[in-house]
Amino acid sequence: MKVAIVVFPGSNCDRDIAWAIKKISGYKPDYLWHKEKNFRNYDLIILPGGFSYGDYLRCGAIGSHSPIMNEIKKRSQKGTKIIGICNGFQILTESKLLPGSLLQNENLKFICKKIFLKVKNNNTFFSKKYKLNEIINVPIAHMEGRYYCSKKTLKELENNKQIIFQYCSNNGNIKDTDNPNGSTRNIAGIINLKGNVLGMMPHPERCSEELLGGENGINFFKSIFESIN
Amino acid sequence: MKIKIEVMLRDAILDPQGNTIKKSLNNLGFKNVKSVRQGKLIEIDMVSNSSTKEKKNIEKMCEDVLSNSLTEKYKIKFLKNK
Secondary structure, X not given: OOEEEEEOOOEOOHHHHHHHHHHHHOXXXXXXXXXXXXXXXXXXXXEOOEOHHHHOOOOOOOHHHOOHHHHHHHHHHHOOEEEEEOHHHHHHHHOOOOOOEEEOOOOOOOEEEEEEEEEOOOOOOOOOOOOOOOEXXXXXXXXXXXXXXXXXXXXXXXXXXXXXXXEEOOOOOOOXXXXXXXXXXXXXXXXXXXXXXXXXXXXXXXXXXXXXXXXXXXXXHHHHHHHHO | OEEEEEEEEOOOOOOHHHHHHHHHHHHXXXXXXXXXXXXXXXXXXXXXXXXXXXXXXXXXXXXXXXXXXXXXXXXXXXXXXX
């Protein structure tokens, strides 16, 4: 299995996710600087969390125009699996690889805490090791995580089962009170229609070993490795 | 040639910063403030002095980079040369 992690100026979760992948799968990922234009084939490309370009202009906006993104768009069309976590998700929406946009949290605060997620579709490369409607405890750490999309897009996401994770209560209720950032329909993670590109605000790499306070993220990585191998 | 580009959230999008500013103004006694929307102002100095020649270029910058058409709208203002 070949995995690449893209490093933008300001990425800060690149090492964390490399650690989680190595620990869970045994494979050591490559780092790709955002200026790369030609690189070998990878089964999985990850856009990590952080603050690419200091979040200037709009989160992910400048990163989405980095030289590497043209090639990533081409690879996504060919079926390469691509994941964007947190700032990576923002880059994917700004690149139009995923629909919608991520806006400033409704409460104007940087939210750094563990939240509950409901797995709404476990029939994907990224979630197959979870049970349908399983409730998992995963950290979030963001200022701009309020997922927004048009009504038409929302309908498409729902009809095509593209919503993978939703913020919920500890017993799985999906209500406004369990929505940390004001996201439309409590959306925390979506995939594209083809099913090979995933974006999510929560950080599975930060809950993939007990030492970090939880292991609910392990099945996320196991899902991907099982899909690829 | 200098241009100013005003980027605002679309009307349908919740603007929590604007709402907070509005509340603060009301609390300070400015009771007539009904709503506040906050945006960005970007000033650009172009090499060319021809607004007609650069119009398409500037619009492309706004569409591709400076604004997100899903959530934001923009206005371009060409400033007179001194």
